[in-house]
Amino acid sequence: MERPSSSICRVSGDHHAGLLCHYLLQNGSAQYVFLDIYEGCYVGVNQYRSFHAEMNAHICASCNGLILITLPSANGLSYHTYDLFAKQCVSLPQPQITRRSIGTALAFDGQCYQVVRVFRVEAKSVTANNPLASSEEDDWLEMEIFSSETGMWSHYCPLIRLPPELPKLSTAPLFANGAIHWEVGGYLLMCNLSQRNCKLIRLPNHSPNWTWHTMTFGQCLWESEGLVHYCYSNIEGIHTWALLKGQDHGSCPDYSSCDIASFEWTLVLSIKHETLISRNPDVFRRLESLVHTVKHETLLSHRADAFTKLEQNRYYFSLLNWKPYFISPCGYSSVLKVIYLRLPGVIVSYDPSTQILSEICTFECPNLDFHCCSVFVVDYHLQGESRMEDAGSSRGKKELVHLPLADMIVQKNSSESCK
Structure with missing residues (x-):
């Protein structure tokens, strides 16, 4: 592995849309397929940026084409950054804090990057070193930050009291407007690294009483038009809220504990499941026969013709x-x-303006475990970028990419994977 680099340069140019698919195979290995997406639905496999790992390298975060990867090691976890464009993998020094973090994020401004690990720490541990902190029973926030400029980890303990642990989903952190954003126990944790300033903001769907009706089944964060957006699905449908700036507060959701004066979100999109299905009946009918599966022993064979004996499996x-x-x-x-x-x-x-769904790619999900495939959006700007499309895909045809890819299963190029 190379030593941490203090600077990574991005050249501005045309706007491109990409999707990095992390597919976990049944034998413990993983493939990382980069899809170039045209006009929302035409897909081309970018072989240059796709790679295969013999062991599952878990992606913690993605930011501007740089991904943060963890691998098991003798000391717990080892951290690596991988540049999708330079195809450069860098190993970070081993962190000083060995206990398990509750979240890890990546901040990359196009040149330098920072990796932030978030921990819970007991109140008595904080008050022992900081007389300004109260000795209440609530846990406090602790951080360990790696900087590519210094090549070192540093410790940071903001005086932020964390909410009680609640059912947690796997929500990718977001770096936007100079701050990192996490979902922590029904709150948005926002940390501005340059100012060393942290803040907890209650999410719009937070409820002290978790029931089937208040439960969240999927969620994600993104930045659009200068605002942080929070999107989630629940029993009713899909909802997107924007985090407001200044004193411009929107309407408050129907929660009795909501304080309108301090509510910092406005609803920008809400669509019911029934409406989504009625507007896109063909997509949902195709779920009955869309997914192809391969026998477990075939996946382990590593033969070039591994995908010549597909079996249809109807949901x-x-x-x-x-x-x-x-x-x-x-x-x-x-x-x-x-x-x-x-x-x-x-x-x-999903196009919010038309309410139309377009299928991007399909993937095998044995036992209906559709979380075996995770995706990371990579919108990027490169000048003179050459798109390397897969021979089976074309911008002029609306074709689906199916994961896992056979040629990547048999590929063994260790120079492009973190080990």
């Missing part, structure tokens, strides 16, 4: 049996102005 799916947890918002493209949704066996884009 026992019906529009009448549609479940709200079948849908999971997973990202937003600021270039194409579409929301990406993950359904069982398919990634789709």
Whole structure:
């Protein structure tokens, strides 16, 4: 592995839309497929930026084409950054804090980057070193920050009291407007690294009483037009809120504990599941026969013809049996102005202006575990960028990419994967 680099340069140019798909194979390995997306639905596989890892390298965060990867090590986890454009993998020094973090984020401004690990720490540990902190029983926030400029980890303990632990979803952190944003226990944790300023903001769907009706089944964060957006799905449908700046507060959701004066969100989009299905009946009917599966032993064979013996596997799916947890918002493209949704066996884009779904790629999800495929939006700006499309995909044809890709299963190029 190379030593941490203090500077990574991005050249501005044309706006491109991409999607990095992290697919976990049944044998423990993983493939990372980069899709170039045209006009919201035409897809080309970018072989140059796609790679395969013999072990599952978990992606913690993605920011401006730089991804943060963790691998198991003798000391717990090791951290690596991988530049999708320079195809450069860099190993970070081992962190000083060995206990498990509750969140990890990446901030990359196009030149230098920072990695931030978030921890819970008991109140008595904080008050022992800081007399300004109270000795109440609530946990406090602790951070460990790596800077590519110094090549070192540093400790930071803002006086922020964390909410009680609540059911947590796997929500990718967001770096926007100079700050990192996490979802923590029904709140948005916002940390401005340059100012060393942290703030907890209650999310619009937060409720002290977690029931089937208040439960969130999927959620994601993004930045659009200078505002941080929070999107989630629940039993009713898909909802998107924008975090307001200044004193411009929107309407308050119907929660008895809501204080309108301090509410910092405004609703920008809400669509019911019934409406989404009625506007896109063909997409949901295709879920019955869309996904192809391969026998477990075939996946392990590493033969060039591994995908010549596909078997059709129909989901026992019906529009009448549609479940709200079948849908999971997973990202937003600021270039194409579409929301990406993950359904069982398919990634789709949703255009809020037309309410139309477009299928991007399909994937095998054994036992209906459609979380085996995660996606990261990579909207980027490169000058003179050459798109390397897969021979089976074309901008002029609306064709679907199916994951996992056979040629990547047999590919063994260790120089392009973090080990």
